[in-house]
Amino acid sequence: MIVRKLAHIINTWRHARGEGWESRRLVLAEDKMGYSLHDTLVKEGAELHLEYKHHLETNYCIEGLGEVENLATGEKHPIQPGTMYALDNHDKHILRAIKGDLRLICAFSPPLSGREVHDSDGSYSKD
Template sequence: MIVRDLSIENNTERRVDSDGWTSVRLLLKNDGMGFSFHITTIHAGAELHMHYKNHFESVYCMEGTGSITDLATGETHQIRPGVMYALNNHDKHILRADAGGPMIMACVFNPPVTGKEVHGPDGAYAADTELEQTA
Protein backbone atom coordinates (compact mmCIF):
# COMPACT_ATOMS: atom_id res chain seq x y z
CA MET A 1 0.00 0.00 0.00
CA ILE A 2 1.18 3.48 -0.85
CA VAL A 3 0.02 6.38 1.32
CA ARG A 4 1.18 9.92 0.68
CA ASP A 5 0.09 13.23 2.18
CA LEU A 6 -0.11 16.18 -0.24
CA SER A 7 0.86 18.66 2.50
CA ILE A 8 4.07 16.69 3.13
CA GLU A 9 4.93 15.88 -0.51
CA ASN A 10 4.47 19.54 -1.41
CA ASN A 11 7.78 20.17 0.39
CA THR A 12 9.78 17.39 -1.31
CA GLU A 13 11.35 16.67 -4.68
CA ARG A 14 7.89 15.47 -5.81
CA ARG A 15 6.91 19.14 -6.22
CA VAL A 16 7.75 20.56 -9.65
CA ASP A 17 7.40 24.28 -10.35
CA SER A 18 7.18 25.55 -13.91
CA ASP A 19 5.95 28.56 -15.82
CA GLY A 20 2.26 28.93 -15.00
CA TRP A 21 1.85 25.78 -12.91
CA THR A 22 3.00 23.77 -9.91
CA SER A 23 2.56 20.00 -9.73
CA VAL A 24 2.96 17.59 -6.83
CA ARG A 25 3.48 14.12 -8.26
CA LEU A 26 1.98 11.75 -5.70
CA LEU A 27 2.48 8.59 -7.81
CA LEU A 28 5.34 8.14 -10.27
CA LYS A 29 6.61 5.48 -12.62
CA ASN A 30 8.83 3.92 -9.95
CA ASP A 31 5.73 3.29 -7.79
CA GLY A 32 4.80 0.55 -10.28
CA MET A 33 1.11 1.43 -10.68
CA GLY A 34 1.16 1.83 -14.48
CA PHE A 35 0.06 5.49 -14.24
CA SER A 36 1.12 8.62 -12.40
CA PHE A 37 -1.13 10.82 -10.27
CA HIS A 38 -0.56 14.51 -9.67
CA ILE A 39 -2.25 17.42 -7.95
CA THR A 40 -1.53 20.39 -10.18
CA THR A 41 -2.16 24.06 -9.57
CA ILE A 42 -2.64 26.19 -12.67
CA HIS A 43 -1.75 29.72 -11.59
CA ALA A 44 -4.34 32.49 -11.90
CA GLY A 45 -4.30 34.01 -15.38
CA ALA A 46 -2.00 31.34 -16.82
CA GLU A 47 -2.36 30.33 -20.48
CA LEU A 48 -0.61 27.03 -21.19
CA HIS A 49 -0.08 25.66 -24.70
CA MET A 50 0.28 21.89 -24.32
CA HIS A 51 0.47 18.75 -26.41
CA TYR A 52 0.98 15.45 -24.61
CA LYS A 53 2.05 13.56 -27.72
CA ASN A 54 3.69 10.82 -25.61
CA HIS A 55 1.08 10.52 -22.85
CA PHE A 56 -2.63 10.24 -22.28
CA GLU A 57 -3.94 12.51 -19.55
CA SER A 58 -7.19 12.74 -17.62
CA VAL A 59 -7.85 15.83 -15.49
CA TYR A 60 -10.50 16.56 -12.87
CA CYS A 61 -11.02 20.12 -11.66
CA MET A 62 -11.35 20.36 -7.89
CA GLU A 63 -11.18 24.14 -7.47
CA GLY A 64 -11.15 27.28 -9.62
CA THR A 65 -12.37 28.08 -13.10
CA GLY A 66 -10.96 28.42 -16.58
CA SER A 67 -11.20 26.89 -20.02
CA ILE A 68 -9.60 24.41 -22.38
CA THR A 69 -9.44 24.90 -26.15
CA ASP A 70 -8.99 21.95 -28.52
CA LEU A 71 -6.62 23.32 -31.17
CA ALA A 72 -7.76 20.75 -33.77
CA THR A 73 -11.41 21.84 -33.62
CA GLY A 74 -11.22 25.32 -32.09
CA GLU A 75 -13.83 24.22 -29.56
CA THR A 76 -13.52 25.75 -26.07
CA HIS A 77 -14.93 24.09 -22.96
CA GLN A 78 -15.42 25.79 -19.60
CA ILE A 79 -13.60 24.24 -16.66
CA ARG A 80 -15.03 24.44 -13.13
CA PRO A 81 -15.12 22.14 -10.10
CA GLY A 82 -16.61 18.79 -11.06
CA VAL A 83 -15.54 18.95 -14.73
CA MET A 84 -13.24 16.24 -16.12
CA TYR A 85 -11.47 16.21 -19.47
CA ALA A 86 -9.42 13.45 -21.06
CA LEU A 87 -6.82 13.97 -23.76
CA ASN A 88 -7.56 10.66 -25.46
CA ASN A 89 -6.17 11.68 -28.87
CA HIS A 90 -2.94 13.36 -27.68
CA ASP A 91 -4.89 16.57 -28.25
CA LYS A 92 -3.03 19.84 -28.74
CA HIS A 93 -4.74 22.29 -26.42
CA ILE A 94 -4.61 25.56 -24.55
CA LEU A 95 -5.52 25.50 -20.86
CA ARG A 96 -6.41 28.81 -19.26
CA ALA A 97 -7.03 29.66 -15.62
CA ASP A 98 -9.27 32.63 -14.95
CA ALA A 99 -7.55 35.69 -13.46
CA GLY A 100 -9.60 35.45 -10.26
CA GLY A 101 -7.66 32.54 -8.81
CA PRO A 102 -5.84 29.28 -9.50
CA MET A 103 -7.32 26.01 -10.72
CA ILE A 104 -6.53 22.94 -8.61
CA MET A 105 -6.55 19.80 -10.76
CA ALA A 106 -6.18 16.06 -10.11
CA CYS A 107 -4.29 14.57 -13.07
CA VAL A 108 -3.55 11.02 -14.20
CA PHE A 109 -0.89 10.23 -16.83
CA ASN A 110 -0.38 7.05 -18.82
CA PRO A 111 2.35 6.08 -19.28
CA PRO A 112 3.43 7.35 -15.88
CA VAL A 113 5.91 10.18 -15.61
CA THR A 114 9.20 9.75 -13.78
CA GLY A 115 8.94 12.94 -11.73
CA LYS A 116 10.81 15.96 -13.06
CA GLU A 117 9.15 16.41 -16.46
CA VAL A 118 8.30 19.91 -17.63
CA HIS A 119 6.83 20.92 -20.96
CA GLY A 120 9.29 21.07 -23.85
CA PRO A 121 9.16 23.64 -26.67
CA ASP A 122 6.39 21.62 -28.35
CA GLY A 123 4.27 21.62 -25.17
CA ALA A 124 4.90 17.92 -24.48
CA TYR A 125 6.67 15.86 -21.87
CA ALA A 126 9.43 13.70 -23.30
CA ALA A 127 8.66 10.06 -23.94
CA ASP A 128 10.14 7.78 -21.29
CA THR A 129 12.64 6.39 -23.83
CA GLU A 130 13.87 9.92 -24.46
CA LEU A 131 14.30 10.46 -20.72
CA GLU A 132 16.36 7.27 -20.41
CA GLN A 133 18.60 8.32 -23.31
CA THR A 134 19.32 11.74 -21.79
CA ALA A 135 19.65 10.57 -18.18
Protein backbone atom coordinates in the same frame (compact mmCIF):
# COMPACT_ATOMS: atom_id res chain seq x y z
CA MET B 1 -0.03 -0.15 0.14
CA ILE B 2 1.09 3.38 -0.68
CA VAL B 3 -0.04 6.26 1.52
CA ARG B 4 1.16 9.82 0.95
CA LYS B 5 0.06 13.21 2.22
CA LEU B 6 0.16 16.32 0.06
CA ALA B 7 1.79 18.22 2.95
CA HIS B 8 4.78 15.84 2.78
CA ILE B 9 5.23 16.43 -0.98
CA ILE B 10 5.19 20.24 -0.94
CA ASN B 11 8.71 21.65 -1.48
CA THR B 12 10.29 18.25 -2.23
CA TRP B 13 11.53 16.92 -5.59
CA ARG B 14 7.95 15.68 -6.19
CA HIS B 15 6.73 19.31 -6.23
CA ALA B 16 7.45 20.53 -9.77
CA ARG B 17 6.95 24.16 -10.81
CA GLY B 18 6.93 26.10 -14.03
CA GLU B 19 5.66 29.41 -15.31
CA GLY B 20 2.04 29.60 -14.19
CA TRP B 21 1.74 26.07 -12.77
CA GLU B 22 2.70 23.65 -10.00
CA SER B 23 2.40 19.86 -9.97
CA ARG B 24 2.46 17.89 -6.75
CA ARG B 25 3.23 14.35 -7.89
CA LEU B 26 1.49 11.82 -5.69
CA VAL B 27 1.97 8.57 -7.65
CA LEU B 28 4.83 8.11 -10.11
CA ALA B 29 6.29 5.43 -12.37
CA GLU B 30 8.49 4.09 -9.56
CA ASP B 31 5.30 3.16 -7.69
CA LYS B 32 4.48 0.64 -10.46
CA MET B 33 0.76 1.50 -10.61
CA GLY B 34 0.61 1.88 -14.43
CA TYR B 35 -0.30 5.58 -14.21
CA SER B 36 0.84 8.69 -12.36
CA LEU B 37 -1.40 10.93 -10.25
CA HIS B 38 -0.84 14.64 -9.72
CA ASP B 39 -2.45 17.47 -7.74
CA THR B 40 -1.88 20.40 -10.10
CA LEU B 41 -2.39 24.15 -9.73
CA VAL B 42 -2.66 26.45 -12.74
CA LYS B 43 -2.30 30.01 -11.51
CA GLU B 44 -5.07 32.51 -12.20
CA GLY B 45 -4.39 34.26 -15.52
CA ALA B 46 -2.05 31.53 -16.79
CA GLU B 47 -2.43 30.22 -20.33
CA LEU B 48 -0.57 26.95 -20.91
CA HIS B 49 0.06 25.68 -24.45
CA LEU B 50 0.37 21.90 -24.15
CA GLU B 51 0.52 18.76 -26.27
CA TYR B 52 1.32 15.44 -24.63
CA LYS B 53 2.61 13.48 -27.64
CA HIS B 54 3.65 10.42 -25.64
CA HIS B 55 1.11 10.43 -22.79
CA LEU B 56 -2.64 10.31 -22.33
CA GLU B 57 -3.98 12.55 -19.57
CA THR B 58 -7.23 12.81 -17.64
CA ASN B 59 -7.98 15.89 -15.54
CA TYR B 60 -10.65 16.46 -12.89
CA CYS B 61 -11.24 20.00 -11.62
CA ILE B 62 -11.77 20.51 -7.90
CA GLU B 63 -11.23 24.31 -7.64
CA GLY B 64 -11.25 27.43 -9.80
CA LEU B 65 -12.75 28.38 -13.15
CA GLY B 66 -11.04 27.97 -16.49
CA GLU B 67 -11.30 26.58 -19.98
CA VAL B 68 -9.55 24.13 -22.24
CA GLU B 69 -9.31 24.86 -25.96
CA ASN B 70 -8.83 22.07 -28.49
CA LEU B 71 -6.49 23.60 -31.06
CA ALA B 72 -7.45 21.09 -33.77
CA THR B 73 -11.14 22.07 -33.66
CA GLY B 74 -11.15 25.49 -31.99
CA GLU B 75 -13.68 24.22 -29.45
CA LYS B 76 -13.50 25.80 -26.01
CA HIS B 77 -14.83 23.91 -23.01
CA PRO B 78 -15.50 25.61 -19.66
CA ILE B 79 -13.88 24.02 -16.62
CA GLN B 80 -15.26 24.30 -13.10
CA PRO B 81 -15.32 22.04 -10.05
CA GLY B 82 -16.82 18.72 -11.08
CA THR B 83 -15.60 18.92 -14.71
CA MET B 84 -13.45 16.15 -16.18
CA TYR B 85 -11.62 16.35 -19.49
CA ALA B 86 -9.45 13.66 -21.05
CA LEU B 87 -6.80 14.20 -23.71
CA ASP B 88 -7.45 10.90 -25.45
CA ASN B 89 -5.86 11.79 -28.81
CA HIS B 90 -2.67 13.50 -27.60
CA ASP B 91 -4.63 16.70 -28.19
CA LYS B 92 -2.79 19.96 -28.73
CA HIS B 93 -4.57 22.36 -26.39
CA ILE B 94 -4.52 25.55 -24.37
CA LEU B 95 -5.46 25.44 -20.71
CA ARG B 96 -6.53 28.74 -19.17
CA ALA B 97 -7.14 29.58 -15.50
CA ILE B 98 -9.72 32.36 -15.62
CA LYS B 99 -10.93 32.93 -12.06
CA GLY B 100 -8.90 31.73 -9.10
CA ASP B 101 -6.19 29.11 -9.33
CA LEU B 102 -7.39 26.10 -11.28
CA ARG B 103 -6.80 22.95 -9.22
CA LEU B 104 -6.84 19.70 -11.12
CA ILE B 105 -6.31 16.07 -10.17
CA CYS B 106 -4.44 14.63 -13.16
CA ALA B 107 -3.63 11.07 -14.20
CA PHE B 108 -1.01 10.26 -16.87
CA SER B 109 -0.51 7.05 -18.83
CA PRO B 110 2.17 5.94 -19.20
CA PRO B 111 3.17 7.22 -15.78
CA LEU B 112 5.59 10.10 -15.36
CA SER B 113 8.85 9.60 -13.50
CA GLY B 114 8.35 12.94 -11.76
CA ARG B 115 11.47 14.56 -13.16
CA GLU B 116 10.13 15.51 -16.59
CA VAL B 117 10.12 19.08 -17.85
CA HIS B 118 7.96 20.46 -20.64
CA ASP B 119 9.63 20.59 -24.06
CA SER B 120 9.33 23.77 -26.12
CA ASP B 121 6.14 22.39 -27.72
CA GLY B 122 4.49 21.75 -24.34
CA SER B 123 5.02 17.99 -24.31
CA TYR B 124 7.04 15.62 -22.16
CA SER B 125 9.72 13.43 -23.69
CA LYS B 126 8.88 9.78 -24.36
CA ASP B 127 11.11 8.52 -21.53
